[in-house]
Structures are given as C-alpha cells and as structure tokens.
Amino acid sequence: xxxxxxxxxxxxxxxxxxxxxxxxxxxxxxxxxxxxxxxxxxxxxxxxxxxxxxxxxxxxxxxxxxxxxxxxxxxxxxxxxxxxxxxxxxxxxxxxxxxxxxxxxxxxxxxxxxxxxxxxxxxxxxxxxxxxxxxxxxxxxxxxxxxxxxxxxxxxxxxxxxxxxxxxxxxxxxxxxxxxxxxxxxxxxxxxxxxxxxxxxxxxxxxxxxxxxxxxxxxxxxxxxxxxxxxxxxxxxxxxxxxxxxxxxxxxxxxxxxxxxxxxxxxxxxxxxxxxxxxxxxxxxxxxxxxxxxxxxxxxxxxxxxxxxxxxxxxxxxxxxxxxxxxxxxxxxxxxxxxxxxxxxxxxxxxxxxxxxxxxxxxxxxxxxxxxxxxxxxxxxxxxxxxxxxxxxxxxxxxxxxxxxxxxxxxxxxxxxxxxxxxxxxxxxxxxxxxxxxxxxxxxxxxxxxxxxxxxxxxxxxxxxxxxxxxxxxxxxxxxxxxxxxxxxxxxxxxxxxxxxxxxxxxxxxxxxxxxxxxxxxxxxxxxxxxxxxxxxxxxxxxxxxxxxxxxxxxxxxxxxxxxxxxxxxxxxxxxxxxxxxxxxxxxxxxxxxxxxxxxxxxxxxxxxxxxxxxxxxxxxxxxxxxxxxxx
Amino acid sequence: xxxxxxxxxxxxxxxxxxxxxxxxxxxxxxxxxxxxxxxxxxxxxxxxxxxxxxxxxxxxxxxxxxxxxxxxxxxxxxxxxxxxxxx
Numbered sequence: 001x002x003x004x005x006x007x008x009x010x011x012x013x014x015x016x017x018x019x020x021x022x023x024x025x026x027x028x029x030x031x032x033x034x035x036x037x038x039x040x041x042x043x044x045x046x047x048x049x050x051x052x053x054x055x056x057x058x059x060x061x062x063x064x065x066x067x068x069x070x071x072x073x074x075x076x077x078x079x080x081x082x083x084x085x086x087x088x089x090x091x092x093x094x095x096x097x098x099x100x101x102x103x104x105x106x107x108x109x110x111x112x113x114x115x116x117x118x119x120x121x122x123x124x125x126x127x128x129x130x131x132x133x134x135x136x137x138x139x140x141x142x143x144x145x146x147x148x149x150x151x152x153x154x155x156x157x158x159x160x161x162x163x164x165x166x167x168x169x170x171x172x173x174x175x176x177x178x179x180x181x182x183x184x185x186x187x188x189x190x191x192x193x194x195x196x197x198x199x200x201x202x203x204x205x206x207x208x209x210x211x212x213x214x215x216x217x218x219x220x221x222x223x224x225x226x227x228x229x230x231x232x233x234x235x236x237x238x239x240x241x242x243x244x245x246x247x248x249x250x251x252x253x254x255x256x257x258x259x260x261x262x263x264x265x266x267x268x269x270x271x272x273x274x275x276x277x278x279x280x281x282x283x284x285x286x287x288x289x290x291x292x293x294x295x296x297x298x299x300x301x302x303x304x305x306x307x308x309x310x311x312x313x314x315x316x317x318x319x320x321x322x323x324x325x326x327x328x329x330x331x332x333x334x335x336x337x338x339x340x341x342x343x344x345x346x347x348x349x350x351x352x353x354x355x356x357x358x359x360x361x362x363x364x365x366x367x368x369x370x371x372x373x374x375x376x377x378x379x380x381x382x383x384x385x386x387x388x389x390x391x392x393x394x395x396x397x398x399x400x401x402x403x404x405x406x407x408x409x410x411x412x413x414x415x416x417x418x419x420x421x422x423x424x425x426x427x428x429x430x431x432x433x434x435x436x437x438x439x440x441x442x443x444x445x446x447x448x449x450x451x452x453x454x455x456x457x458x459x460x461x462x463x464x465x466x467x468x469x470x471x472x473x474x475x476x477x478x479x480x481x482x483x484x485x486x487x488x489x490x491x492x493x494x495x496x497x498x499x500x501x502x503x504x505x506x507x508x509x510x511x512x513x514x515x516x517x518x519x520x521x522x523x524x525x526x527x528x529x530x531x532x533x534x535x536x537x538x539x540x541x542x543x544x545x546x547x548x549x550x551x552x553x554x555x556x557x558x559x560x561x562x563x564x565x566x567x568x569x570x571x572x573x574x575x576x577x578x579x580x581x582x583x584x585x586x587x588x589x590x591x592x593x594x595x596x597x598x599x600x601x602x603x604x605x606x607x608x609x610x611x612x613x614x615x616x617x618x619x620x621x622x623x624x625x626x627x628x629x630x631x632x
Numbered sequence: 633x634x635x636x637x638x639x640x641x642x643x644x645x646x647x648x649x650x651x652x653x654x655x656x657x658x659x660x661x662x663x664x665x666x667x668x669x670x671x672x673x674x675x676x677x678x679x680x681x682x683x684x685x686x687x688x689x690x691x692x693x694x695x696x697x698x699x700x701x702x703x704x705x706x707x708x709x710x711x712x713x714x715x716x717x718x719x
Contacts, residue, residue, distance in 0.1 A: 236649060237649045237651070237684065240647055240648065240649065240659055240660075240714060243659045243660065244659075244660065248647060248659075248660055249647050249689075249713050249714065249715075251692075251711065251713075252647065252689060252690055252692070252711065252713030252715075255690060255692055255695075255696070255697050255713075256689075256690050256697065278660055461715065463689055463715040464715055466689075467688065467689075578697055
C-alpha cells in the first residue's frame with residue numbers, strides 16, 4: 001500500500017465540527033493524504049489553528065478554535081494508547097497552546113467514530129457535547145455550570161444513564177477564565193498546560209461526553225496484540241513507575257540538583273524524603289490505577305482525613321505536582337501537597353502553573369514586594385503549607401491577591417513590578433515545569449524555543465543520554481553520543497533537534513511517553529495500525545512539520561527571537577548542592593538556538609525558510625508568513 | 633550465619649529493577665546484600681542490575697552523590713537511581 005491508499009486503518013476518517021455560535025454540528029471526511037501528512041494529535045492541531053484561528057484572535061473569544069485530536073495509536077488495544085491532544089491559542093501565553101492527557105476519553109472518542117473535534121464560536125448558554133457511536137448532540141449544561149469536576153462528571157453519567165461514559169470536562173476555574181485552567185479527562189487526567197480549560201470555559205462548553213463501541217480496524221492486529229502481550233510481561237523490568245507513579249526518585253533528583261526548590265533558587269530540598277511518591281503512597285495511597293489498556297497503572301489515588309480532607313476521587317499528586325507544591329514552595333507536609341492537588345483537580349487548574357505561581361508569590365512576600373495587607377493576612381512564606389492552600393483557594397475563587405495570581409506569573413509580575421519579573425519563572429508566560437535547565441541544558445534550549453513555552457513532555461531529558469543508555473536502540477534515529485547533561489554546545493543543539501523530533505512524536509501518535517517502548521516497537525506499531533510503510537525519517541518529518549506550523553502560528557502572532565528566552569533565574573547559580581556554580585550561559589543558549597533553527601531549516605531569526613516548507617510539503621503555510629509581525 | 637571475612641555487607645536501595653532476581657530486592661526499598669570486599673560502587677551496580685545498568689542515572693553513598701570508582705565500606709547505604717522523567 002502506498003500514499004494513494006484510500007482505505008484508512010486505525011482512523012475513523014471523520015472529523016467533527018461544532019460551531020457554538022449557532023449550535024451547528026457537521027462532519028468532515030479528510031482525504032487519506034491528510035492523515036498521512038499530519039498523523040494526528042499535535043499534527044492535526046497545528047494546521048487547524050494556523051488556518052482557522054485568525055491572526056490576533058482573542059484567545060477567549062469566538063474566533064479561537066479549540067481542537068481535540070487523537071492519534072493513530074489512540075484507542076488501539078495495547079498499553080500507552082490512552083492519550084489525546086488538545087490545542088487552541090493560549091490565553092496564558094497568547095501563543096500556540098497545546099496539551100496532552102491520558103485516561104480513557106481519547107480512546108472512547110476514537111471508538112465513538114471521530115479522529116478530532118474542532119469547536120468554534122461561543123454558546124449563548126452553557127452546553128455540553130454528547131457523542132455516542134457517531135451521533136452528536138449539544139445538550140443544556142445550565143445545571144452543571146458552577147459544578148466542580150467530579151460531581152459534574154457523575155451528573156453527566158447519571159443524566160445519560162451510562163457509567164461507561166467518559167468526559168473531558170472543565171471545573172469552575174475554566175468557567176471563571178483562570179488563565180491556567182485545564183481540561184480533565186475522567187476527573188483526574190489533565191490536559192494541563194497553556195490554559196485550554198479557560199478557552200473551553202469561554203465557549204460555555206462544560207464538557208464533551210463520549211461513548212463508543214467500535215474500534216476502527218487495524219492493518220495488522222497480530223502485531224499490536226503481540227506488542228501488548230510483550231509490554232504486559234515486561235513492563236516491571238522496564239518502567240519503575242508502576243509501583244509509586246512518577247515522583248519515586250525525587251531523592252535522586254534532589255541530589256543531582258534537579259528538584260526545583262524555593263521558586264527555583266535551589267535544586268535540592270533538605271526534607272525531600274517527606275514528599276516523595278513513596279512517602280505519599282506509604283501514608284495515603286488508596287490504590288494505583290491507570291489508563292486505557294495499560295497494565296502499568298502509574299496513577300495513585302490518595303485519601304487524607306485530617307487536618308485536610310482529601311477526596312480520593314480526584315486521584316493523587318504526580319512528580320510535577322509533588323515538586324511544584326512541595327519543594328518549590330519549600331513545603332514538606334505531604335498532606336498539604338495532596339490537598340493542593342485535590343483543589344487543582346476539583347476546580348480544574350494546572351498544578352504546574354499553579355504551584356509555580358504560588359512559589360513566585362511566596363518569593364515576592366519574602367522579599368517584601370507583597371505584604372500581609374496584599375494577601376488578606378496570609379503569611380505567604382516558603383514552607384507554610386497552610387498559607388499555600390489558602391492562596392490556592394483565593395486563586396480558584398479569583399478573590400483578593402488570588403485574582404491577580406489567576407492571571408499567571410508573567411502577568412502577575414508585570415502588575416507587581418519592582419524587580420519581581422526577574423524571578424517569575426516562565427517561558428512565553430508558561431510556567432517552567434519541574435526539570436531544571438541548569439542540569440538539563442538541552443531541556444532549557446527546548447523550553448526556550450518551543451512554540452507553546454516551557455513544556456517538558458516533548459523535550460529532551462539530557463540526563464537520559466549522559467551515560468549513553470539505550471544507545472543501541474536509539475542509534476536507529478542517529479542518537480549515539482554521550483553528552484554531559486550540563487553541556488550546552490553545538491552537539492547538544494543537534495541532540496535537541498534530532499532526538500527532540502523523536503520526543504515530540506508520541507504527541508502525534510497518541511502514545512504515552514512513560515510506557516517504555518523501543519523506537520523500533522513504536523515504528524512497528526504505527527505500521528501495523530495504519531498499514532502505511534513507515535520509516536524513522538518519515539515519522540520525524542511529521543513531528544518537524546507540526547513544530548514548524550506551530551512556529552509560524554507564533555510568528556503571525558508577532559512572536560520574535562526576543563520571546564525565545566529562559567527566565568533570568570537560570571542565569572544564576574543554585575545556592576548550594578551538586579550544581580553550585582552551574583548556570584545557563586545566555587550566549588551559549590543564543591548560539592545553540594541559532595544552530596537549532598538552522599537544523600530545522602529556519603533562518604537565524606527563527607523564521608522557517610521557503611525551501612523547508614516546500615520540503616515538508618506545507619508550502620501552503622508560506623501565506624501566513626506575510627503577516628506583519630506586530631505583537632498582540 | 634558465618635560471614636566470609638573477604639566480604640562486606642552493604643544496604644542497597646535501587647529504583648531500577650535487577651535484570652535477574654536478587655534476594656531481598658523490592659523497588660525503592662532498602663535491602664542488605666553481601667559483596668566482595670574492595671568492590672567499587674560501579675561494580676556493585678553491575679552485579680545487581682546486570683544489563684539493566686543502562687537505566688542507571690546517578691548513584692549515592694550515604695546520602696551523597698558518589699562516583700563509580702568509590703570503594704565501598706561495610707554498612708554503606710547505597711542508592712541507585714534511574715532517570716525516568718516526566719509527570
């Protein structure tokens with residue numbers, strides 16, 4: 001079968017369009033080459049946003065398109081296939097916004113008959129979308145508006161009479177347009193980053209409920225069955241996350257200087273043992289649970305009775321959350337962290353942005369830029385778990401100082417001023433995740449240039465390659481060199497380009513990065529599902545296509561090289577520990593960026609060249625480079 | 633139990649599963665193990681993890697980051713960390 005193949009395997013061949021301005025529902029059937037070009041997930045989102053969200057659109061206005069997309073592997077019966085992507089122009093960064101989530105919703109959407117949903121417009125009144133086996137209906141959500149995530153999810157299941165219904169849903173935070181509101185799949189699996197829950201809230205779309213019973217056929221079912229069997233038999237040797245979830249190695253991170261502490265001033269936390277995933281599991285775990293078709297079950301559900309009541313229905317904190325509300329706020333009380341996690345999921349906000357925004361406010365308080373008068377009497381100091389929770393409640397209610405912090409750390413710093421911008425730790429407005437660029441210098445390069453800001457999921461974790469692990473496997477994608485983690489050099493720029501394309505790929509395929517497939521197994525899976533002859537080159541070119549289109553989206557919005565910066569905090573050393581004296585050198589970063597751009601076929605200003613667009617077969621996007629670079 | 637004077641007992645906690653079963657091993661939990669006297673940290677990691685040493689990120693002895701060439705002493709507490717990232 002070749003490129004002209006008309007039979008689609010692994011897809012439905014149908015994309016759902018919902019115009020909320022007029023309540024219109026329609027279905028498109030893109031040609032096979034659309035699927036072959038863009039694959040799915042981010043690959044669908046990038047061209048859609050570029051072509052259909054007008055330049056300078058208000059992210060919270062009717063013209064912003066909100067796209068939910070699955071990949072070819074989503075919903076296929078093997079581990080790691082429970083992922084879907086969500087994208088829109090971000091209200092937090094005003095740039096290309098995108099996030100992924102696990103759980104069951106994406107697989108259910110695939111089984112319900114659609115590969116993507118494109119939502120435009122704004123509804124007059126709150127609604128939710130109900131999709132069942134190809135049938136689609138907009139339903140009144142007036143009775144759900146204002147509801148927290150779990151009761152809203154359960155109400156929809158009850159209303160529709162089916163406990164197998166899956167939801168992608170927003171909480172009160174999305175309704176209140178908090179700029180880092182998220183969308184939750186099945187209560188606990190967050191498409192966390194870039195504020196897409198606020199976009200959904202702006203459209204008065206409370207939820208998308210799905211139920212499906214038909215998985216699209218695969219080209220070679222046996223390969224997928226064998227792969228699933230192999231992973232089920234071998235994951236315990238390959239993926240340690242099965243026991244405690246992510247966060248089980250925080251003590252090691254702390255030793256290495258990779259555990260953000262006190263708003264990224266340090267990379268090691270003296271009391272780390274109290275907040276690791278083991279500590280949380282040992283004291284508060286109710287059960288481990290997982291995503292569609294996955295035996296690894298890396299998600300933990302926790303219950304705390306006092307002094308805070310933590311409802312297990314909201315899951316439990318993963319690494320990013322443990323560090324963002326723990327070490328980065330100087331907090332060693334695991335109960336307070338579990339409660340913070342619950343507040344975030346209950347209301348629907350991103351735990352990374354929320355934690356880093358609170359840690360920013362704590363540093364403002366410590367430096368006297370905020371006082372008890374500003375905080376409503378809260379002693380917002382590092383280490384004060386009670387204060388952290390009170391401020392988090394202010395944020396989700398948009399009350400007091402919380403109303404300002406609900407805008408995210410960049411806009412809050414702009415308002416507070418007096419030098420606070422120097423320690424607002426974000427890239428393009430997206431708060432930095434819990435991986436320190438002073439240790440992972442390639443990750444820092446990725447943070448700085450990534451179209452959606454500081455995203456860790458698609459970045460290269462330098463430490464994986466420092467000692468040369470798994471090179472035999474990665475040599476197929478030409479990653480074959482040991483490079484020190486703290487090095488930022490031309491060869492590191494190559495790694496971020498070459499390996500980075502591979503790291504982006506799971507978000508196009510609908511595959512979880514925590515399931516330890518080899519590159520060959522991933523290649524085999526895509527071939528077996530789609531029936532298309534695949535190669536590493538072809539897959540990586542798909543990722544490059546998506547990155548380039550997302551970059552053009554940002555250029556059209558007025559973003560330039562001056563936005564490709566790391567926060568000043570990383571130009572200073574941590575104050576002690578393993579990384580004392582190590583910084584990100586701005587000149588080295590600038591040089592690495594230029595090289596990275598050139599490897600992508602962009603000029604030194606980061607503008608994609610005509611030649612590369614033609615080579616990627618996206619010359620149509622040249623039109624969008626003619627817009628005046630006047631920034632929003 | 634008689635102990636060989638040419639061996640030492642150390643306490644190991646590994647976040648990487650051994651390739652072959654190791655008595656007392658449980659993911660992320662400390663266990664005692666006997667090793668030849670004079671063994672280095674790297675040697676211990678190789679003996680415990682075998683091929684899975686390719687998952688090894690950093691090693692610590694008694695709570696401090698340590699190099700593979702360090703010669704271990706009786707009673708040392710050793711942590712073996714992988715570098716799986718994300719969350």
